[in-house]
Amino acid sequence: MALIIIGIILVALGVYLAVFQRAKSANVALEIQAQPTKTYEEVKEALDAMQDYDPNYRELVEFKGFADSSQPVVTPYSNQKVAYYIAENIQVSETSEEYRDSQGNRKIRTTKHEDKLSEEESNADLLVKDNSGNEIVIETTGVNGKIDLLTTLDRLDRSNTEAHRRNSAYNFRRYDAPRYNGTGYRIIGYKMVEKTIPLHSAMYVLGEAYMMAGKIYIGPPKDGKSPYIVTTKSEEQLLKSKQSSQTASLVGGLACAVLGLVLFIVGIAK
Numbered sequence: 671m672a673l674i675i676i677g678i679i680l681v682a683l684g685v686y687l688a689v690f691q692r693a694k695s696a697n698v699a700l701e702i703q704a705q706p707t708k709t710y711e712e713v714k715e716a717l718d719a720m721q722d723y724d725p726n727y728r729e730l731v732e733f734k735g736f737a738d739s740s741q742p743v744v745t746p747y748s749n750q751k752v753a754y755y756i757a758e759n760i761q762v763s764e765t766s767e768e769y770r771d772s773q774g775n776r777k778i779r780t781t782k783h784e785d786k787l788s789e790e791e792s793n794a795d796l797l798v799k800d801n802s803g804n805e806i807v808i809e810t811t812g813v814n815g816k817i818d819l820l821t822t823l824d825r826l827d828r829s830n831t832e833a834h835r836r837n838s839a840y841n842f843r844r845y846d847a848p849r850y851n852g853t854g855y856r857i858i859g860y861k862m863v864e865k866t867i868p869l870h871s872a873m874y875v876l877g878e879a880y881m882m883a884g885k886i887y888i889g890p891p892k893d894g895k896s897p898y899i900v901t902t903k904s905e906e907q908l909l910k911s912k913q914s915s916q917t918a919s920l921v922g923g924l925a926c927a928v929l930g931l932v933l934f935i936v937g938i939a940k
Contacts, residue, residue, distance in 0.1 A: 683926045701897055702908055705732035705876060710804035710886075717881045728878040730896055733798060733806060733888065737871045737902070740795035740807075745864045748823045752866040754796040754810060756819060759788040760861040762826060766854035784861065796900075798873045798888075808875060808900055809889030816890065818901035819865035828859035871902045 708731050720727035737753035745755050766780045796808040810817060867873070876899040877888040890898040901908065 683923075702732070702876065702899075702905060705730065707732050707734055707905075710800050710802070710806065713806070713879050713886060717879060717886065721881060726880070728880040728892060730877070730891060731879045731888065733875045733879075734905075735798040735800045735806070735873055735875075737867045737869060737873050738797040738799050738805065739792070739869070740797060743792045743794050743869075745823070745866065746790060747825070747862045747864055750822065750864075750866070751869055752792070752822075753869045753871070754794075754817075754819075755792045755864055755866040757790045758786055758861075758863040758865075760863060761785045761787050762858045762861050764856060764858060782858075787860075796867065798875055806875075806879070807885055807887045809877075809887060810900075813890055813898065813900075816898045816900065817867075818899070818903065819867060820902065821863065822866045822868070823862060823864035826859045826861045867902060872904070873900070873902060874905055874908065875900050 710733075713729075713731055713733065716729055717727065720729075739753045743752055743755065744750065745752055746757050762782070762784055764780055764782045766778050769777055769779055771777055791810070796810050797805045798808055799805045808817075875888050876897060878891045878896075878898075879886055879888050881887075899908070903911070
C-alpha cells in the first residue's frame with residue numbers, strides 16, 4: 671500500500687514539473703522576449719498621457735539601467751557601499767541524539783540547524799538610472815523574494831557568540847530561534863549574511879510602471895500573472911536560465927513520473 675501511495679505522489683509531482691512548472695518558465699521567457707526595452711522618456715510619456723484619464727494607470731514595461739539609491743547605503747557587517755541590501759543574522763547549532771539501528775546497535779546522529787534570528791533591509795529607495803541620470807524607483811517591500819540579490823557576504827563567527835547575537839540583532843527585524851532537545855546541544859556560532867545589489871551594477875527590470883507623487887515607480891503587476899523581475903543579470907542570461915529551467919523541469923518531471931509508475935505497478939503486484 672505504501673508503494674502505491676508513494677507512486678501516485680511521484681506521478682503527480684512529475685506531471686506538475688513537466689507540465690505546469692515547465693509552462694511557467696516558458697511563459698516568463700515569452701514575456702521577456704515580447705516586451706521591448708523602453709527608455710525613460712517613453713515610460714514617462716505613456717504614463718503622463720494617461721494621468722488625466724486614470725491617475726492609477728499602470729503599464730507593464732521592460733527597463734534597463736544602473737543601480738543606485740536615494741541616499742547612501744552601507745551594509746551593516748562588511749561596511750560596503752551598495753544600492754540595496756538584506757542582512758541576516760543566523761544562529762548555527764547542532765544536536766546529537768542516540769538511536770539504535772536496525773541491528774540494535776547504539777549510534778549517535780548529529781543534526782545541524784540554521785535558524786534566522788534577525789533580518790534588516792536597507793531603508794533607502796532602490797533606483798535604476800539611465801545614462802542621462804533619469805531615475806525610476808523600484809518596489810522592494812513585500813515582494814516575496816522576487817528581487818534577484820547577490821550573496822556578497824556569508825561568514826560564520828564562532829567567537830563570543832552571545833555578545834555577537836545581541837549586538838548584530840539590534841535594530842533588526844527579530845525572529846525567535848527554536849530550542850532543540852536532544853542528547854547534546856551546542857551553538858556553533860552566528861552566521862552573518864549580506865545579499866545585495868552592488869552600486870552602479872547593470873540592472874534589468876520587468877514590471878508595472880506607475881506614477882506616484884511625481885515619481886515613476888516599477889512594481890509587481892497587480893494581476894499576479896505577469897512576472898516581476900529585478901536582477902543584475904542581462905536579458906540574454908535570463909533567457910538562458912529560463913531555458914535551462916524548462917529542460918530541468920521536463921527531465922525531472924519525466925523521471926518522477928516513470929519512477930512513480932514503477933512503484934505503483936510493484937505495489938499492485940504485491
